[in-house]
Amino acid sequence: MFDTIAAESQRQLNETFTAFQRNRLPRYGQPDMDSIENLSVAIIVDQKRIGGNSRSTVGTITDLYALLRLLFSRVGRPYVGYSNAFSFNDPQGMCPDCDGLGRRSEVDIDKLIDRGKSLNDGPIRHPAFNPGGWFWKLYANSGLFDNDKKLSDYSEQEWM
Numbered sequence: 087m088f089d090t091i092a093a094e095s096q097r098q099l100n101e102t103f104t105a106f107q108r109n110r111l112p113r114y115g116q117p118d119m120d121s122i123e124n125l126s127v128a129i130i131v132d133q134k135r136i137g138g139n140s141r142s143t144v145g146t147i148t149d150l151y152a153l154l155r156l157l158f159s160r161v162g163r164p165y166v167g168y169s170n171a172f173s174f175n176d177p178q179g180m181c182p183d184c185d186g187l188g189r190r191s192e193v194d195i196d197k198l199i200d201r202g203k204s205l206n207d208g209p210i211r212h213p214a215f216n217p218g219g220w221f222w223k224l225y226a227n228s229g230l231f232d233n234d235k236k237l238s239d240y241s242e243q244e245w246m
């Protein structure tokens with residue numbers, strides 16, 4: 087029912103526009119009904135993603151963000167002149183901690199490895215690194231490690 091009312095309302099509204107404008111509006115097709123009368127204008131809000139990426143915000147999608155950056159660049163103190171200095175998407179303006187994403191992702195290395203085990207004991211808590219597995223062999227057969235030495239016995243220098 088919603089789709090029928092929305093489509094008919096949109097169709098009636100679109101009839102008020104010129105052919106040129108109608109060609110640029112979204113089309114909802116002819117609803118399957120005989121007639122609907124006294125229908126007020128309905129605004130159809132699409133819930134599809136607009137697009138964008140992890141750096142998109144309401145501000146960037148609406149272009150309001152660009153205007154705000156321009157405003158700050160013109161009247162802000164200290165005066166910088168370039169609106170990119172206020173952009174979280176530009177190396178000049180982005181937060182050095184999170185690179186402008188607003189959050190940081192880090193690996194908790196102690197959740198991934200058991201420092202009480204040697205390479206032969208399987209210290210990496212990921213199935214791909216189980217002793218005898220392909221990735222484990224890359225490390226174990228590299229000749230770079232003492233395979234019986236506990237990870238906790240490696241010096242700071244050796245961890246680098």
Ligand SMILES: [Zn+2]
Pocket residue numbers: 181182183184185186187188189
């Ligand atoms: Zn940040």
